[in-house]
Amino acid sequence: MPNQLAVIEQAQKTLIDLAIKFGPKVIVALLILVIGFYAGRWVGTVLNRGLGRFQLEPPVQLLLVRLARLMVLGLFLIIALQNLGIELLPLIAGLGVVGAGIALAMQSVLGNLVAGLMIIFTQPFRIGEYVAVVGVEGQVEEVDLFSTKLSQGDCSVVIVPNRKIIGEILQNYGYIRQLDLRVAIARAEDLERAITAITEVVNANSRVLTQPAAFIGVRNLTDASIGVAVKPWVKAPDYGSVGAEINRAIIDKIRAAGVDYPPSERKIRVVSVQEPH
Structure with a gap:
């Protein structure tokens, strides 16, 4: 029993000595980290306002602000560790070994990170x-x-x-795309009427852009038809819906103008069959 009391008293004395020796340093280190946290937030806020004048992409601006905050916090962390008397060189070497192991285990994640930085900065x-x-x-x-x-x-x-x-x-x-529509005309004498009708349809659609100008002209010639290309420009989100609108309107317009579609081709193959003798 006396031995146990002696051990407890020795432990208490050791804890008190450690508290007296390192307590103020720990408190100061915590205060340094708190100051560093708020200093990082302040630097990030100021930098965010300053970068707003350059009209950067939101991901680029957010990345720069976060890096600035981390750099400020890292600086204060180094000051706090030095205040505690911790040797930084062995710590950095140990972190390097651990970082190499993490890098090997997270190659795909790091690959996405590096690629993301390249996309953000090269745009x-x-x-x-x-x-x-x-x-x-x-x-x-x-x-x-x-x-x-x-x-x-x-x-x-x-x-x-x-x-x-x-x-x-x-x-x-x-931000814009060019539609690639096609219309087949049966007779050459209907070509001008067809192009006029198609042009009216394209110009009447409010979602077709006036600049760049739409291209409407002969695309190709075959034995059975004349192919007309219809290539107006629209905003990217309107690509599918405007194409459907123009196709539907062209059908009604050229029908009203008396333009004929080429007849559908049917291939008939005659195979001679010999009767058995």
């Missing part, structure tokens, strides 16, 4: 533009550090990992 596309890449297409809704969100015409959203975008062939339509 191959912007929010609101219509793009086609890796077999999918849609309007760019959001670009973050790990993925890009594309909205579809059926109100669905496709999330593409950023590492799938970098290094692939990307087609950026911008």
Whole structure:
């Protein structure tokens, strides 16, 4: 029993000595971290206001603000660790080993992160533009550090990992797209009336853009018909619906103008059959 009391008294004495020796340093270190937290928020707020003048993309601006906050907080963290008397070189070496192991285990995640930074800073596309890449297409809704969100015409959203975008062939339509419609005319004497009727239909649609100008002209010639190309420009979200509207209006217009469609082709193959003797 006396030995146990002696051990407890020794432990209490040790704790008191440690509290006296390191207590003030711990309190000061915590105060430094609290100050660093609020200092980082203040720097981020000021930087966010300043970057607003340059009209950067929201992901780029958000990334720069977060990096500024982390840098300020990291600086105060180093000051707090030095106040506690911790040697930073061994700590940095240990973090390097741990970081290498994490990097090997999270190659795909880091690949998306690096690709996201490349997309944000090189800006191959912007929010609101219509793009086609890796077999999918849609309007760019959001670009973050790990993925890009594309909205579809059926109100669905496709999330593409950023590492799938970098290094692939990307087609950026911008904010407008050109329709590629076709009309077949049966007789050459109906061509001018057909082009006039189609032009009236295109000009009457309020969602067709006046600039760039629409192209309407002969596309190809065959033995049975004359192909007319109808290629007006529309805003990217209107691509599907305006195409359907124009097709429907063209049918009514050229029918009213007395323009004939080419007859459908039917191929008949005659096979001779020999009667058995």
